[in-house]
Amino acid sequence: AQSVAQPEDQVNVAEGNPLTVKCTYSVSGNPYLFWYVQYPNRGLQFLLKYITGDNLVKGSYGFEAEFNKSQTSFHLKKPSALVSDSALYFCAVRELSGGSYIPTFGRGTSLIVHP
Amino acid sequence: DTAVSQTPKYLVTQMGNDKSIKCEQNLGHDTMYWYKQDSKKFLKIMFSYNNKELIINETVPNRFSPKSPDKAHLNLHINSLELGDSAVYFCASSHLFPTPAYEQYFGPGTRLTVT
Numbered sequence: 001a002q003s004v005a006q007p008e009d010q011v012n013v014a015e016g017n018p019l020t021v022k023c024t025y026s027v028s029g030n031p032y033l034f035w036y037v038q039y040p041n042r043g044l045q046f047l048l049k050y051i052t053g054d055n056l057v058k059g060s061y062g063f064e065a066e067f068n069k070s071q072t073s074f075h076l077k078k079p080s081a082l083v084s085d086s087a088l089y090f091c092a093v094r095e096l097s098g099g100s101y102i103p104t105f106g107r108g109t110s111l112i113v114h115p
Numbered sequence: 116d117t118a119v120s121q122t123p124k125y126l127v128t129q130m131g132n133d134k135s136i137k138c139e140q141n142l143g144h145d146t147m148y149w150y151k152q153d154s155k156k157f158l159k160i161m162f163s164y165n166n167k168e169l170i171i172n173e174t175v176p177n178r179f180s181p182k183s184p185d186k187a188h189l190n191l192h193i194n195s196l197e198l199g200d201s202a203v204y205f206c207a208s209s210h211l212f213p214t215p216a217y218e219q220y221f222g223p224g225t226r227l228t229v230t
Binding site for chain 1: 119148155156157158159160163170171173205207211214215216218219220221222223224
């Protein structure tokens, strides 16, 4: 069965510093990997995805993520954090299971950017 | 021009009651989903419909019954509400076929409180 792990419940970073939100996955086949962001009292918004090809994926709001097959990781990164980046971030994977592509989400990582 | 909309936004009801949540998408997607987000922000898929056909039915009490009258609508009916049903319920939509590589678009959520 597929799974996604976000090892950090919370990440704290100062504004202007680089940020990393970690995600590791476990699938039996090729993974379809996604990052979503959730602002307070809002639905999730898509940031970026890895399907195939270049291991460095660029997404919305200056975010990027690096796919590492050997480490089964898909960490979210941003070179310079903004206070407005403070939110809950979810990593997700989709894999074929029982004839359907079940989406599985990590438990979420709360990013807090301090002024 | 709302992409995925849900009604109501808030729902407060007593144990034992029956309630429904409605979802509509105007993105032309062929697949819709229901998720439950608990108080710890953990997100779990419940159901998914593709072209009005149920394709994902996770371990959910049979008090929960989804209905998809057409591709643009997915409703969730809950019978005999229990305290543990209190959560935020998100509707989402996406393309699905021919690959699961498409990102999901989420509604704003319905906060259900059972007293």
